[in-house]
Amino acid sequence: MQTTYTVTGMTCAHCARSVTEELTELEGVTDVSVDVPTGAVTVSSTAELAKDDVAAAVTEAGYQLVG
Template sequence: MTSTTYLVTGMTCGHCESAVAQEVNALAGVEGVAVSAETGKLVVESTAPLDDAAVITAVDEAGYSAVKA
């Protein structure tokens, strides 16, 4: 299992967390997602290393911005 952390900007509440989690969970290989609006962190658990650009694009589609931590 691989764990990758991203910093997400623009999240302010649980709805924001849910939107990000839903988009990222849809990516192939993702086994779990932990999102915190309070810390601005997104931790993605996957079966193999993920394409960072795909994760960042998924966060963008949810309406937020992300960079790999």
């Protein structure tokens, strides 16, 4: 399963690594792809993820999930 989210506040590769690190800690996540210029974060997982869990992981990384 693949879901794309929009994350605000990312400006560099370090930002992308921080978001990726937090999201990969969620159970079932198999891959994370971040496009810093657009804020698009595509998460591949074995099952649907709770949006609250994704938002919490993004917040932990220091950024904000849009929507």
